[in-house]
Amino acid sequence: MFDAAIIEAIVLTLKLAAVTTVVLLLVGVPLAWWLARSKTRGKEVVAVLISLPIVLPPTVLGFYLLIAMGPNSPLTALIGRSLPFTFEGLVVGSTLYSLPFVVNPIRNAFEAMGERQWEAAATLRAGPLDAFFNVALPLALPGILTGAILGFAHTMGEFGVVLMIGGSIPGETKVLSIAIFDFVETLQWGKAHMLAAVMLVMSFAVILAMRMVERRFASTRP
Amino acid sequence: MIEAHFSGRQGSFRLDAAFTAPESGVTALFGPSGCGKTTVLRCVAGLVRLDEGKLIVNGETWQSDRKFVPTHRRPLGYVFQEASLFPHLSVRKNLEFGLKRVRRRSHTIAFDDVVDLLGVGQLFDRPTAHLSGGERQRVAIGRALLSQPQLLLMDEPLSALDRLSREEILPYLERLHEVLSIPVLYVSHDIGEIERLADTLVLMRSGGVRASGPIADLLSDPSLPLVRMPDPAAVMDGRVRDFDPKYGIARVEVAGGTLLIAGETGPTGAVRRLRISANDVSLSREAMKDTTILNALPVRIVSAVPEGEMQMTVRLTLGADGKGAPLLSRISRLSWDRLGFQPGDTVVAQIKAVALAKA
Numbered sequence: 001m002f003d004a005a006i007i008e009a010i011v012l013t014l015k016l017a018a019v020t021t022v023v024l025l026l027v028g029v030p031l032a033w034w035l036a037r038s039k040t041r042g043k044e045v046v047a048v049l050i051s052l053p054i055v056l057p058p059t060v061l062g063f064y065l066l067i068a069m070g071p072n073s074p075l076t077a078l079i080g081r082s083l084p085f086t087f088e089g090l091v092v093g094s095t096l097y098s099l100p101f102v103v104n105p106i107r108n109a110f111e112a113m114g115e116r117q118w119e120a121a122a123t124l125r126a127g128p129l130d131a132f133f134n135v136a137l138p139l140a141l142p143g144i145l146t147g148a149i150l151g152f153a154h155t156m157g158e159f160g161v162v163l164m165i166g167g168s169i170p171g172e173t174k175v176l177s178i179a180i181f182d183f184v185e186t187l188q189w190g191k192a193h194m195l196a197a198v199m200l201v202m203s204f205a206v207i208l209a210m211r212m213v214e215r216r217f218a219s220t221r222p
Numbered sequence: 223m224i225e226a227h228f229s230g231r232q233g234s235f236r237l238d239a240a241f242t243a244p245e246s247g248v249t250a251l252f253g254p255s256g257c258g259k260t261t262v263l264r265c266v267a268g269l270v271r272l273d274e275g276k277l278i279v280n281g282e283t284w285q286s287d288r289k290f291v292p293t294h295r296r297p298l299g300y301v302f303q304e305a306s307l308f309p310h311l312s313v314r315k316n317l318e319f320g321l322k323r324v325r326r327r328s329h330t331i332a333f334d335d336v337v338d339l340l341g342v343g344q345l346f347d348r349p350t351a352h353l354s355g356g357e358r359q360r361v362a363i364g365r366a367l368l369s370q371p372q373l374l375l376m377d378e379p380l381s382a383l384d385r386l387s388r389e390e391i392l393p394y395l396e397r398l399h400e401v402l403s404i405p406v407l408y409v410s411h412d413i414g415e416i417e418r419l420a421d422t423l424v425l426m427r428s429g430g431v432r433a434s435g436p437i438a439d440l441l442s443d444p445s446l447p448l449v450r451m452p453d454p455a456a457v458m459d460g461r462v463r464d465f466d467p468k469y470g471i472a473r474v475e476v477a478g479g480t481l482l483i484a485g486e487t488g489p490t491g492a493v494r495r496l497r498i499s500a501n502d503v504s505l506s507r508e509a510m511k512d513t514t515i516l517n518a519l520p521v522r523i524v525s526a527v528p529e530g531e532m533q534m535t536v537r538l539t540l541g542a543d544g545k546g547a548p549l550l551s552r553i554s555r556l557s558w559d560r561l562g563f564q565p566g567d568t569v570v571a572q573i574k575a576v577a578l579a580k581a
Contacts, residue, residue: 116306119269122293123300124320124369131294138310 006191008171009179010198016087016175017155020094024151027095028102029144033136035103036110047107051100058097062164065093069165085167090175093161098154102147109143110136142217146210153206157199224249224279224373224405228265230272237261237272237429243422245280248399248406250416250437253426259409262426263377266407267300268293279373299366301376305358307350313361314346320369331367339401340364340394356387360394367402374406380415395419413448417441417457417497418579442537442548444527449535449550455499457579458547462492471516474576478539478546482516483576495579500535500550502574507561509570517573521549523565526558534558542568 031050035043053061068075069083069092076082083089113136121131137144159177166173168182176195183192227240237258243249251259264270266277268284268291277285284291299320307316321333337343340360345353353361359379366374379395380388392415399406399419410416416423416437424434425446433446441448442456460474465486472487473480474494487494509518522544524537534555540546551571563569 116302116304117308119293120300120302120306120308121319122269123267123298123375124365125294125323126319127292127294130323135308135310139308141310 003191005170006179006195009174009176009195012087012171012174013156013176016090016094017152020091020098020155021148021152023091023095024098024102025144025148028099028106028147028151029137031099032103032106032147033110033132035107050103053097054100058158058160059164061097062093062161065089065096065161065165084165085169085173087172090162090166090173093165094155094158097158097161098151101150101154105143105147105150106140107143109140112143113139142213145213149206149210149213153203153210156202156206224407225276226262226266226278227274227276228262228272229274232261232270232272235261235429237265239426239429239431241424241431241434243405243407243424245405246403247421248408248419249422249424250420251407251409251424251426252413252416252420253411253432255411256428257426258429259411259426260377263375263407263409266373267298267375268296269300297370297372299369299371299374301359301363301366301374301379303378303382305355305362307353307358307361307365309350311350312346313342313348313350313353316350316361317342317365317368320365324370328370331370333368336364336367339397354387355383356390359383359387359391363394363398367398372404374402374404376406376408378409378411381410381412392418413451417455418495438548442550444525444535444537449500449527449537450529453499453501454535454550454552455497456547456549457495457497458549459493460496462488462490462494464490476540476547478541478543479519481519481573481576483578485578487578497577497579498549498573499575499577500552503538503549503551504572504574505536505538505551505553505557505561505563505569506572507569510572513572515572515574517576518570519573520568521546521571523563523567523569524548525565526563528555531555536563538569538571540571544568 035047066084067073069089070076071082083092117135117139118131121135126134157177159181162173162175162178168174168178176199180192180195183195223245224243226242229238235258239258239262251262253259261270265272265275271290275285277283283289284296308319311319340363342360342364345357345361350358363379380391383391396418408419420437422435423437423440425432425440425448433440433443438456438458440446441454443449448454458476460476460481463473463475463480465472470484472483472485474483474487474496476496481496519540520542521538521540522542524539524544526534526536529535529552532555534553536551536553538549538551540549549571
């Protein structure tokens with residue numbers, strides 16, 4: 001029922017979403033922590049910059065990324081290779097695009113924790129790193145899980161940014177949403193239907209998972 | 223010994239407080255809300271850093287002009303107003319949190335002892351969200367003790383509790399006081415708690431220290447606002463001598479005399495905190511004969527201050543030589559003038575009621 005091209009697109013989409021989610025957490029958790037705890041005034045500017053992709057058309061973000069990753073850009077000179085139209089380029093773009101959906105819930109979770117738990121940990125001999133890993137992270141876990149699921153889902157559903165910086169290279173940048181677009185363009189309605197249904201089911205599963213995570217924590221936490 | 227001095231601004235509040243506390247027993251920081259007593263405690267813990275601070279605990283400098291030991295390196299225990307247990311950990315894991323972070327060979331306070339002392343053994347597997355207010359606070363005290371502190375800080379540990387839970391916790395605190403060899407700094411605005419628990423009192427007012435010293439001396443010092451309270455009282459520690467089961471009367475020795483107390487007060491030799499309200503002490507020139515008052519002792523008048531139009535608050539010391547424990551008496555000004563009392567006179571105090579401050 002599924003031909004190789006369709007399987008390839010599904011696998012690539014899941015791979016992109018998984019890798020991007022890992023990168024999002026590695027970047028997002030420290031960033032959220034900094035935004036929640038820092039007393040620097042400039043942090044709200046950073047928070048606004050991170051949140052821009054929520055309102056910005058993905059094509060605008062993609063356009064700037066294309067320029068930033070262009071052959072003559074400092075970034076390309078720095079890493080010594082060109083990122084557009086590669087999987088790595090998609091990871092970078094997806095990370096920026098989904099960052100607000102990961103950082104904001106995690107930041108809220110850290111802020112909800114309050115100063116007191118942090119102080120209690122310090123009076124019980126826990127240094128900053130110790131308290132971060134053994135008190136702050138576990139307490140923020142529901143927020144982190146929500147952020148991870150949102151980041152995964154958002155990456156899965158992205159289209160505009162991929163179109164701008166990824167194009168449609170099978171196995172490299174041709175993700176589900178692009179594949180659907182191509183099938184419709186070439187009037188292959190049957191395949192488009194099938195992929196659209198796959199997207200629908202996966203999206204449903206992701207949102208359902210998120211609700212279950214939230215309910216589970218709501219029942220075990222005060 | 224603990225030597226502390228903190229000064230600086232926090233918002234619009236200015237603190238400049240210096241005091242010393244002995245190396246054992248409970249030192250209470252007492253004063254009205256907003257006088258800065260909690261800020262002082264937070265400074266001692268290193269949770270707040272003001273412009274100037276100096277803190278020496280048992281010879282070790284925790285803070286000076288050039289030095290600031292961060293909170294997690296100060297060997298202290300802190301009990302917050304709200305228990306502040308970690309919600310993601312079980313009761314047992316909460317208790318062990320500080321313990322696990324202290325080197326084994328500096329363990330002097332044993333896990334089982336603390337669990338017994340605070341009666342938290344049957345709570346181990348309950349989620350912290352399902353504990354009552356009193357139970358949470360007991361776990362919080364245990365958690366602080368198990369971090370092997372050299373100084374225990376308690377910030378109004380009972381004030382967030384209802385009356386019942388408060389009465390449930392106080393006996394634990396009193397037992398703690400008996401068995402614990404480390405000093406305790408105890409912040410409270412409740413004089414009743416302080417009369418029961420404190421040995422030393424640091425009296426605070428608007429960001430500064432008004433007076434400090436042994437609680438018996440401060441409570442009965444007429445120059446301090448404590449004697450202006452509606453029910454001023456003297457406290458003293460006494461040793462149980464014997465108990466007469468026929469009449470149910472115990473004899474308790476205090477500095478400068480022996481008091482008779484109704485009811486079982488404990489085994490011979492036990493030390494008990496006594497509270498004598500100033501309103502229960504009357505004075506006469508001569509010992510009265512044929513009276514129902516059990517306790518009539520010679521006392522020396524130290525000083526007296528008028529209280530309102532009609533009353534006098536008289537500071538006394540027990541014993542004909544006036545070398546015993548301080549005592550307060552509230553009498554009418556009319557009586558004071560009629561009997562011609564003067565500081566230095568030796569008179570007789572009739573004490574209508576002596577209460578045990580400690581259960």
